[in-house]
Amino acid sequence: MGAMGARILVVEDEPQLRALLRLYLEREGHTVADAGDGQAALAAFDAEGADLVILDLMLPGMQGETVLEALRDAGDVPVLITSAKRSEAERIAGLRAGADDYLAKPFNPHELTARVAAILRRSRGTGAGEPPPILSLDGGRLVLDPASRRYTLTGGDTGRLTPGESALLVALAAHPGAVLARQQLLDAVARRPDEVYERVVDVHVANVRRKVGDDPGNPWLIETVPATGYRLVATVDPGP
Numbered sequence: 001m002g003a004m005g006a007r008i009l010v011v012e013d014e015p016q017l018r019a020l021l022r023l024y025l026e027r028e029g030h031t032v033a034d035a036g037d038g039q040a041a042l043a044a045f046d047a048e049g050a051d052l053v054i055l056d057l058m059l060p061g062m063q064g065e066t067v068l069e070a071l072r073d074a075g076d077v078p079v080l081i082t083s084a085k086r087s088e089a090e091r092i093a094g095l096r097a098g099a100d101d102y103l104a105k106p107f108n109p110h111e112l113t114a115r116v117a118a119i120l121r122r123s124r125g126t127g128a129g130e131p132p133p134i135l136s137l138d139g140g141r142l143v144l145d146p147a148s149r150r151y152t153l154t155g156g157d158t159g160r161l162t163p164g165e166s167a168l169l170v171a172l173a174a175h176p177g178a179v180l181a182r183q184q185l186l187d188a189v190a191r192r193p194d195e196v197y198e199r200v201v202d203v204h205v206a207n208v209r210r211k212v213g214d215d216p217g218n219p220w221l222i223e224t225v226p227a228t229g230y231r232l233v234a235t236v237d238p239g240p
């Protein structure tokens with residue numbers, strides 16, 4: 001990443017793995033802070049913040065899931081979960097709780113740095129150059145700034161989408177009214193296809209719906225197309 005180095009908080013209770021992650025991430029030009037348990041992690045995040053958190057779920061004392069909840073309450077820092085918990089249900093639960101990606105242990109450090117780079121690319125939008133245009137839907141019912149990922153609803157409610165959620169909505173809005181297959185949406189959120197990553201699209205859609213008050217049974221924003229994918233039903237307002 002060179003000059004694009006990020007500040008990364010590594011939460012990992014195995015000292016050897018923690019040192020290894022630090023080595024690989026620093027070699028990529030990142031600044032690394034680390035913590036061996038959840039309390040130390042939240043204290044470090046409180047004190048210094050982070051551009052990305054790599055979070056082991058199985059920690060002594062405070063569980064990783066609790067740390068993730070606290071991070072989500074604090075804002076929208078991207079979180080990459082690493083865990084030996086292997087069942088699909090557990091992995092999905094982590095993503096549903098607001099993680100941006102999930103890497104099962106044991107993992108190849110190169111795979112980890114590649115995932116980190118992908119998450120940072122998404123969370124930074126398109127990087128240098130033009131900021132992505134503001135997205136306005138249904139005459140301003142939902143307005144999203146993809147650069148900050150902050151959205152505003154008609155009633156004045158505001159919030160932030162995660163990088164994956166924002167990328168998904170922007171991808172749907174690029175083809176209003178068209179059915180996009182999960183696979184196409186996966187490309188948009190830069191995921192690799194596998195059994196879990198197919199489900200990532202569903203999780204992101206569910207999170208967006210919950211945040212902006214979209215009812216899957218009677219959607220104004222995103223319609224589920226059974227066995228196929230999703231479709232934006234809101235109209236896309238013309239740009240300025």
Ligand code: CA
Pocket residue numbers: 012013014056057058059
């Ligand atoms: Ca552990």
